[in-house]
Amino acid sequence: MEIEPPLGRYRIRLGAEVAEALGTGTPVVALESTILSHGLPRPRNLEVGAEIERTVRATGAVPATVGVLGGEIVVGLDAEQLRHLALTDGVAKASVRDLPVLAAKRGDGATTVASTAAVAAAVGIPVFATGGLGGVHRDAATTFDESADLGTLARTPIAVVCAGVKSILDVPATLERLESSGVTVLGYRTDQFPGFYLSDSGYPVGWRADEVSEIAETLRATRELKLGSGAVVVANPLPVSEQLDPALHDRVLAEGLAGLEREGVTGKDVTPYLLAHFHAATEGESLTVNTRIILRNAELAGRIAVAFAGTRTALA
Amino acid sequence: MEIEPPLGRYRIRLGAEVAEALGTGTPVVALESTILSHGLPRPRNLEVGAEIERTVRATGAVPATVGVLGGEIVVGLDAEQLRHLALTDGVAKASVRDLPVLAAKRGDGATTVASTAAVAAAVGIPVFATGGLGGVHRDAATTFDESADLGTLARTPIAVVCAGVKSILDVPATLERLESSGVTVLGYRTDQFPGFYLSDSGYPVGWRADEVSEIAETLRATRELKLGSGAVVVANPLPVSEQLDPALHDRVLAEGLAGLEREGVTGKDVTPYLLAHFHAATEGESLTVNTRIILRNAELAGRIAVAFAGTRTALA
Amino acid sequence: MEIEPPLGRYRIRLGAEVAEALGTGTPVVALESTILSHGLPRPRNLEVGAEIERTVRATGAVPATVGVLGGEIVVGLDAEQLRHLALTDGVAKASVRDLPVLAAKRGDGATTVASTAAVAAAVGIPVFATGGLGGVHRDAATTFDESADLGTLARTPIAVVCAGVKSILDVPATLERLESSGVTVLGYRTDQFPGFYLSDSGYPVGWRADEVSEIAETLRATRELKLGSGAVVVANPLPVSEQLDPALHDRVLAEGLAGLEREGVTGKDVTPYLLAHFHAATEGESLTVNTRIILRNAELAGRIAVAFAGTRTALA
Ligand SMILES: [Mn+2]
Ligand SMILES: [Mn+2]
Ligand SMILES: [Mn+2]
Secondary structure: OOOOOOOOOOOEEEOHHHHHHHHHOOOEEEEOOHHHHHHOOOOHHHHHHHHHHHHHHHOOOEEEEEEEEOOEEEEOOOHHHHHHHHHOOOOEEEOHHHHHHHHHHOOOEEEOHHHHHHHHHHHOOOEEEOOOEOOEEOOHHHHOOEOHHHHHHHHOOOEEEEOEEOOOEOHHHHHHHHHHOOOEEEEEOOOEEEEOOEEEEEEEOOEEEOOHHHHHHHHHHHHHHOOOOOOEEEEOOOOHHHOOOHHHHHHHHHHHHHHHHHHOOOHHHHHHHHHHHHHHHOOOHHHHHHHHHHHHHHHHHHHHHHHHHHHHOOOO | OOOOOOOOOOOEEEOHHHHHHHHHOOOEEEEOOHHHHHHOOOOHHHHHHHHHHHHHHHOOOEEEEEEEEOOEEEEOOOHHHHHHHHHOOOOEEEOHHHHHHHHHHOOOEEEOHHHHHHHHHHHOOOEEEOOOEOOEEOOHHHHOOEOHHHHHHHHOOOEEEEOEEOOOEOHHHHHHHHHHOOOEEEEEOOOEEEEOOEEEEEEEOOEEEOOHHHHHHHHHHHHHHOOOOOOEEEEOOOOHHHOOOHHHHHHHHHHHHHHHHHHOOOHHHHHHHHHHHHHHHOOOHHHHHHHHHHHHHHHHHHHHHHHHHHHHOOOO | OOOOOOOOOOOEEEOHHHHHHHHHOOOEEEEOOHHHHHHOOOOHHHHHHHHHHHHHHHOOOEEEEEEEEOOEEEEOOOHHHHHHHHHOOOOEEEOHHHHHHHHHHOOOEEEOHHHHHHHHHHHOOOEEEOOOEOOEEOOHHHHOOEOHHHHHHHHOOOEEEEOEEOOOEOHHHHHHHHHHOOOEEEEEOOOEEEEOOEEEEEEEOOEEEOOHHHHHHHHHHHHHHOOOOOOEEEEOOOOHHHOOOHHHHHHHHHHHHHHHHHHOOOHHHHHHHHHHHHHHHOOOHHHHHHHHHHHHHHHHHHHHHHHHHHHHOOOO
């Protein structure tokens, strides 16, 4: 049998505030960094990063933005580290399988939904806020292009607050994959799966939760029962009054999809391309909506984390 | 790191007889409840539930029907609890991902192949009898509709006795998924995968077992080797003399599939619709055959459980 | 709860030299046996088996060829056992799900990429050399035919040195599945995924490693971080000067695929058929190239195993 060294060299580093919060049972919300490095334009991305953290704090929880610096995975980036990932060129978009490579190469990376969820769960953070999940791509029946987010969510017992999946994906196929792989999906105050920029994707969810306490109890049950169900996806739609205008959305999406094909954009370049297209074609309105989404999700995630901490001692 | 409470609030409750059997090493067979709540018409479903349990008892094993009552997962429903799930409207069809939601909502649920297997394995029951497995749907190449049963079977080291998969599914695609995900498939006294209502689906299985002892040893090897193979699917065909008339089967299946499309039936409504159609169009003969299948599977599962208990002490 | 016996009856047997090497921290490289029993013609297969082991030894590592004899899984076959698997008819091609069946039936089996990786990881061998991985078949969009290698690689933290996937498969779909399931892919001194007989499949890899030490550190990080990333696939291309002539390759592949269809060859028979066709149609040149591939991969795997053993004590 292999003999492991007494101390591994590759570990996850906790920021000081996050370490203390986890030690004392203070609620913590994990946050991804890809939205900052790859999802929003500079320097607005850095401002949004700070707003997200303030929003989490306002609920009584501690924000823990995850990223990779010089190969080290950090949970709870400080202001200087956030600035570095937000403003430096060449930061890798790092899914779970990229983390060991970055560790070995001592590279910088921004974490995706998959890698943020995996890292958060590993250090004991049960709640995570993002904008939208990755999913099944529209041409996946022939290309097999499916986000690694799905595989990680299938095995990670964490609550992920999102506004559905990006409208550039195959939404019903993504919902089927979530079902096949045992991921719980809860609509927060809705029976419909949200459509990211839109309040309603047009597809229903199986379960609805009207109260944060119900989400917290579902998460508690997932983690205590340990029956192999994966993440609890909390689908948090924008109010209709705050969504992108549906007619504008549909036109811009169609243009963007046509642009991908015309310009031969594929793989990891698709999401940044389409987000940039939405930004340009909506004259910045998509950026405003995107920011609203992540702030609303951070706020709900904070409230879930606080409620979840409360469930812990309910019978003590 | 998160500090878990000394006692979780969400646990699986064992019926008294099942608890005693597991404590003393008496063979136990897990049984699903969806076939009762969603698979068979009332009140025949309640009678069949009792017949299944008697069939298991006749082999020397204890039956453990699984269900969710007021949010609590129960292994070994008593007669009153069985009656409640069989005769009450609004009982949810609960796969693994639904169990935490039902726990939080304190709802009632009938367990599927996936959730019954996961719960049984969690409490140490190594054998499970059902009618047919879920699988890949006929239109899955575009819809991605694949049963969550497959994902759970891929990671759960339990013997599942079935008569193949329902003929409404894509049988060869289902067999490929079972192969890809490392699920062992054994034909019991056959080289052909059974076709649920029919003795032979037209597709071969890779391995055949002619003796119950061989199945029990395969299951023992799966559980001791722990190499990541999943369930041991024991494919138990109806004798040719007891199958549904093949010509009738093929006609009714074609009509049913056409009806789904015509009436726009999808998702979780498909199986109940088609079973009802088979029932009506075969004038009850499909119900008789379905009942034969589950009773035969319960009987074989009981014998496997007894044999498996014997392998435990073979070297003691 | 089930009471397990003090000693299971089904275990993995280590050859004497492998047991000693694992006990003393000597580097070990796992090797599959399907290439010997099903991949190469007799008696050349037996010679190649011996050459592979000598190649591993020359790097300072101990070879551990895996196989199943009389139902027992052996890690580190001796010369007599190797001869038996290489020269006997009726040896099963055993993936992970077949191992429990062979154990129960006391059968003989040659291990695939999946089963060799699973067994090697179970006994603490971190590096494995093969020729090519299994993957997504060309018609998988409708047949769902995908190798069980992919599922095992997704959950097994082992380095697998290969020359890509066999050109008979759907290479881009296989790369997508590796990405979706969190398998790290590193090109060794290349930015392109190799095409087995050809140096370049035409598809890029996301990461490149120019030094063996970097591969060893990536593997170390995978195993210490434990974040759910799977195998580290080390893609090791033939030098352009040693590949099969691309024009010959393309012609023979097209002929072989046509032959499959014409003769109705499917499933587990496809790979042996196509390898035999390549052998015949290239007048033995494909066999020479195939042998070069496995020897080069064995050599690189040995160097990775030696470097990996060095990373263990780097901080001691
Ligand atoms: Mn992709
Ligand atoms: Mn479905
Ligand atoms: Mn196959």
